[in-house]
Amino acid sequence: SAVISQKPSRDICQRGTSLTIQCQVDSQVTMMFWYRQQPGQSLTLIATANQGSEATYESGFVIDKFPISRPNLTFSTLTVSNMSPEDSSIYLCSVPTSGASDTQYFGPGTRLTVL
Amino acid sequence: GQSLEQPSEVTAVEGAIVQINCTYQTSGFYGLSWYQQHDGGAPTFLSYNALDGLEETGRFSSFLSRSDSYGYLLLQELQMKDSASYFCAVSRGGRGSTLGRLYFGRGTQLTVWP
Numbered sequence: 001s002a003v004i005s006q007k008p009s010r011d012i013c014q015r016g017t018s019l020t021i022q023c024q025v026d027s028q029v030t031m032m033f034w035y036r037q038q039p040g041q042s043l044t045l046i047a048t049a050n051q052g053s054e055a056t057y058e059s060g061f062v063i064d065k066f067p068i069s070r071p072n073l074t075f076s077t078l079t080v081s082n083m084s085p086e087d088s089s090i091y092l093c094s095v096p097t098s099g100a101s102d103t104q105y106f107g108p109g110t111r112l113t114v115l
Numbered sequence: 116g117q118s119l120e121q122p123s124e125v126t127a128v129e130g131a132i133v134q135i136n137c138t139y140q141t142s143g144f145y146g147l148s149w150y151q152q153h154d155g156g157a158p159t160f161l162s163y164n165a166l167d168g169l170e171e172t173g174r175f176s177s178f179l180s181r182s183d184s185y186g187y188l189l190l191q192e193l194q195m196k197d198s199a200s201y202f203c204a205v206s207r208g209g210r211g212s213t214l215g216r217l218y219f220g221r222g223t224q225l226t227v228w229p
Contacts, residue, residue, distance in 0.1 A: 109157055
């Protein structure tokens with residue numbers, strides 16, 4: 001199984017600021033995914049981070065608000081820009097359980113609180 | 116779009132069997148998977164079905180009926196540590212296209228009593 005780490009594990013931020021979340025995997029993967037889980041809610045897919053090309057965003061999520069980088073096959077960042085209290089969530093990255101799989105391993109998450 | 120329905124809560128006693136149902140509506144259905152999440156923890160993969168039928172993995176089994184857009188997770192010999200949230204998730208598209216994008220249900224909170 002893949003080992004996924006995220007930084008920071010949690011943060012408290014002020015409204016209007018931005019936070020960049022890092023996701024590191026211990027093996028090379030083609031696709032990485034970013035999800036949001038609002039308090040007491042389910043997981044919602046934000047975007048697919050593709051190595052060597054722009055991220056693919058789901059409906060309701062835009063690049064200006066959630067810019068994503070994918071500089072190599074083991075690393076990705078998600079930035080939450082111009083934050084508001086509604087952005088308070090757990091942000092999780094995930095990778096496929098195998099090369100051609102649509103099941104996922106999830107990172108431990110970043111718990112973000114926006115004041 | 117897609118929608119998934121699953122019960123919000125289920126309770127059972129240790130040693131019992133519990134079934135968590137999931138019905139879904141989506142275009143381009145590829146597979147149904149199940150994840151467990153303990154409070155404060157990351158979701159962990161439990162089971163997956165792309166074809167009709169039952170998949171068994173230890174105490175956990177999952178079933179899929181594509182014609183009925185329905186699946187369930189069966190947990191046997193329940194233990195206190197099974198108390199957690201359980202999510203069903205659909206994946207859409209086929210291999211090489213949108214593979215890996217998951218759309219989750221709202222989750223079922225399972226409480227196991229001694």
